[in-house]
Amino acid sequence: MTATTLRTALVIGCGTAGTSVALALTGAGVDVALLDEDPQALAEAVALGAGTGWTPRRPPAGIVVIATPPSAVVDVLHQAQSRGLGHVYTDTAGTKEIICAEAELRGCDLKGYVPGHPLAGPDAPGRAAADAGRFTGRPWVLCPYETTPGWALETAAALIGLCGARRLDLEPHVHDRVAAELSHGPHLVAAALATRFARSSTALLGLADDALRDAVRPAGGDPWPWGDVLAHNAGPVADVLDRLAGQLTRAAAVLREGAGSAPLELAVLLEQGRQGQAALEEARELRTPRDARTGDRV
Structure with a gap:
């Protein structure tokens, strides 16, 4: 998959990082759906033009971006995969080793999950700092598993490219x-x-x-x-x-x-x-x- 074929995305978590990702993708012509347990956060992100609210009628997204605090990533990932919300999943959490290990222990589909972290500062509850250019020129780390297939990596790379960031692969502990x-x-x-x-x-x-x-x-x-x-x-x-x-x-x-x-x-x-x-x-x-x-x- 290339950047030009990433047509749909679902962003779960409408804080600074999630809304910024959604704004960048929407600006690149991607059809973005948004999910957040806080209705006000969702409404504010929609009002900013980051995308539209997710509904069960939407088909699985090309990529699902989990933009929650680290402690919630694995739960959200497992639930999203169980519901079939997308084809490839990634996250924006600022830590990776514990999340990668917990996802494996939880029984998440590791072939469809590419752990990630855009190095542009931590997420925040509000959307005041959300910006489509937040990731432009910044490193975006991927921590793939040894078994991660090429098609999942290519989809994650497409996301990074559309956000204007630079891909950097690292092992989780590094x-x-x-x-x-x-x-x-x-x-x-x-x-x-x-x-x-x-x-x-x-x-x-x-x-x-x-x-x-x-x-x-x-x-x-x-x-x-x-x-x-x-x-x-x-x-x-x-x-x-x-x-x-x-x-x-x-x-x-x-x-x-x-x-x-x-x-x-x-x-x-x-x-x-x-x-x-x-x-x-x-x-x-x-x-x-x-x-x-x-x-x-x-």
């Missing part, structure tokens, strides 16, 4: 380690830092510069969707936090000791941070993740 390093761990760090200011005076906060606001910006995400994602990626996220906690604990000890070597020891950590910041900026210019230099850790 995806989760990457997500922990680049998104989940940093989000918790930003939240922890931001808690310092929750009850601070306006006079004090008015002295903050943009660098601090940029550092804590991820903490503005909706707590419930984020809590669900983090719990589904507990091990990799905990590993990231343990490493960061160790570095900060060592820095605090150096400062308390007040030794003459403190400036040098702190400079080592600061230099490593400078190199990391430079690497992130360099990566911004890469066309695809495959352009990057490979190292010995994710």
Whole structure:
């Protein structure tokens, strides 16, 4: 199947991610149906032009996109497959290893399911941030099973192409380690830092510069969707936090000791941070993740 032959889609979950997928597909000429257990969420997505409400009279969709929190994906997938709502199924959840394992244990049809994750931020209950261009130029990870047939992969690839994203295949555990390093761990760090200011005076906060606001910006995400994602990626996220906690604990000890070597020891950590910041900026210019230099850790 090619992008030109993906004619129908069903999007289950009308949060930011689901509505954005639906808007992109509708804009590409795909006939999109929408499902959500919240009637208001469904009505708002329809009003935005993301598609029409699903009815039992609709034939099976070419692809079903499950855009729910990670904890609901397998239940929704099993129910949708049992009802024959589509030919190929995928999801947008920000974790993959637990979902992939649970889908297999639940007895879902793995030949018709291609686990996925568009790397464009987590879903959210509202649709205020929904945008047809949300995924343009962004990586969209697929985590196929060893038994996934070519036709299912081609259908998922068609979805990605119509959304303007770039396909990247990863094993589920690799995806989760990457997500922990680049998104989940940093989000918790930003939240922890931001808690310092929750009850601070306006006079004090008015002295903050943009660098601090940029550092804590991820903490503005909706707590419930984020809590669900983090719990589904507990091990990799905990590993990231343990490493960061160790570095900060060592820095605090150096400062308390007040030794003459403190400036040098702190400079080592600061230099490593400078190199990391430079690497992130360099990566911004890469066309695809495959352009990057490979190292010995994710």
